Amino acid sequence: MYYKINCHRDxxxxxxxxxxVQPKFYPEDSLNKEQVQAMREDPRMNIVEMPDEDVPEEYRVDSGDVSGTDDEAGGGDGITSRDELMKMTIAQLEEKYEVTxxxxxALVDAVLEKLSNPTPDE
Structure with a gap:
């Protein structure tokens, strides 16, 4: 079984x-219960269970490529975790993410919140 997952923006x-936005298909064993629950509860996410035979090969995600925790966030700019954000200076964070x-x-928390809950035009 696979999860077909996509969201409102890349x-x-x-x-x-x-x-x-383009659906990806994750093997059932590559996601834990908390990840699946978080995706199901988020109205910006679409998650559907699908049998193996209905999943296009080119959209399958290798289970070795799936990792992450709820502390991770990003916006397609290479920033993937709190640790990476903490390596940036305050000035860099304020300028890049337009937060204070x-x-x-508190600044890193604000950036993570912004990245996790974007406004409709982002």
Whole structure:
């Protein structure tokens, strides 16, 4: 069994995985229950169970390519985790993501929130 998964825009993260408008097919054993639940509960995500024989080979995701935690987020710009954001300077974060906060931890939280919950025009 596979999960057919896509979302409202390319680069949207849920369950620690960047998603695309074009559906991708993930083997059932490549996602944990928390990831599947997070995707099912997000109105911007589409997730459907499909039998193996109905899944186009070119859209199958190798289970070795799937990893992630809920601490990960991104926007198609190569930033994939809190750790990577913490390596950036405050000035870089403020300029790149157009957010401000009283300290770096709060700033990184604001960036992760922005990336996880984009406005409709993003």
């Amino acid at each position: 680069g949207y993260y849920r369950g620690g995985i960047p998603h695309t 906060a009283p300290n770096k931890n």
